[in-house]
């Protein structure tokens with residue numbers, strides 16, 4: 001099985017010690033840092049904005065995988081691009097101008113990503129696969145860490161994987177929510193190339209390096 005990239009979500013880290021958290025997972029071999037931006041409208045929770053992304057940019061050399069759980073993401077593209085986002089992923093449910101927003105992101109030299117909520121049919125994202133560098137399948141209802149993986153996400157991953165392969169598209173296929181050492185092999189087998197994990201990494205009593213080792217071991221079995 002091809003080794004996926006690991007993108008620890010700092011949503012489950014101590015917000016007062018984010019630089020330490022990012023440095024810890026970077027040392028432990030994380031590939032990306034997943035940054036969950038929430039506006040209290042698109043999702044019933046609030047996290048942080050562009051300044052946090054800019055400050056994180058100074059704390060690590062890893063790609064910043066910014067997941068925008070916000071309404072009207074088109075109004076924020078410039079600020080997150082200025083802040084140094086590497087990937088900027090928008091929700092298809094959050095904007096009326098999906099193509100225009102993806103193009104604006106790419107126009108700023110940032111890699112555009114598109115995601116969908118668990119209740120959104122996978123069909124709606126299929127026409128946009130050629131316009132993104134990242135397709136993200138949500139496997140929990142966005143807003144909070146520590147929720148249970150929704151199994152039907154795997155079918156969406158397989159559907160998107162097939163389409164990417166058929167169309168010879170190299171976009172990353174990421175899965176976010178409830179990803180743990182005990183289900184990550186199934187997620188990768190379905191075709192994911194990037195695994196987001198928040199609580200499994202930052203709430204493991206053994207610490208983030210041991211947590212990432214558990215994922216890698218699970219994938220070797």
Ligand code: DX5
Pocket residue numbers: 009010011012034036067140141142143144145146147176177178179196197198199200
């Ligand atoms: C949920 C966020 C996720 C979250 C995942 O809205 O998009 O990135 O941090 O957390 P876990 O891995 O705990 O489900």
Ligand code: ZN
Pocket residue numbers: 009034035036067176196
């Ligand atoms: Zn996320």
